[in-house]
Amino acid sequence: MLVEHMRQLQQHIADIDPTHQSKPAGEFSAEQYVENLLRRIASHRGKIFVADDNGTVAGMIAGIIKETEGEDLVDLYPSRNGRVVELFVDPRFRKQRIGSLLMEQMESYFRSMQCRVVELGCFATNTSAVTFYAKHGYQERNIDFCKHLSSPVQASV
Numbered sequence: 162m163l164v165e166h167m168r169q170l171q172q173h174i175a176d177i178d179p180t181h182q183s184k185p186a187g188e189f190s191a192e193q194y195v196e197n198l199l200r201r202i203a204s205h206r207g208k209i210f211v212a213d214d215n216g217t218v219a220g221m222i223a224g225i226i227k228e229t230e231g232e233d234l235v236d237l238y239p240s241r242n243g244r245v246v247e248l249f250v251d252p253r254f255r256k257q258r259i260g261s262l263l264m265e266q267m268e269s270y271f272r273s274m275q276c277r278v279v280e281l282g283c284f285a286t287n288t289s290a291v292t293f294y295a296k297h298g299y300q301e302r303n304i305d306f307c308k309h310l311s312s313p314v315q316a317s318v
Contacts, residue, residue, distance in 0.1 A: 162218040163209075164191045167198075170249045177286045180307045198223060198247065206274065210266045212250070212259045220250035222263040226274055243271030245281040264297055 171194070172186035202209060205225035212220040224245045229237050245267060250260045271279055281299065283290040 163211075163221060164195050166218065166221060166249045166251065167191045167194050167247070169251075170247070174284070177284050179284070179286055180309065201225060201246070207246075208267070208270050210263055210270075212254070212263055214254065218251070219254035219257075220259045220263055221247065222249075222267050223247040224267045224271065224279075226271075226276065227280070240277045241275055243267070243274070243276040243279045245279065248281075260293060261297065 168186045168189065168191040171184065171189045171191065175181075175183040175185040175189075199209075201207065202223060202225060205227065207223065207225035209221060209223045211218055222245060224243050227242045227244050229240045229242070245264075248260060248263060250263070268279060279299075280302075281294065283294070285291065285304075
């Protein structure tokens, strides 16, 4: 089920990507993505929490632990931060506080790991996610700007 949720999430990302760099679900290997995600979680003391509704996966959140190290210590204080790398709630289960409960669970895990800050990212065009995160106390820190230097690559049909 995780694979199917990642496929749905990828399609949503492709639909709202203003630079059209994200592959649509049909060109995306959800299986490989989940395999990479699980490896990343295992190597960064991460966790996945799943919201279950009578045997149906209603949503999931994945997070990792990041240590400030190496070159980053030139301009940043040493710290341990949590990073939410995925949050997905099945559209059939939205507006039922599932996303909020998943965020609370991940934040609790990050606290238990002595993380100082929780980081996450989303497209600026994903206004529902931006609103959701702001409602949960998250604030903008970095803003990425993009500019096309040539025509976007079109998938061959």
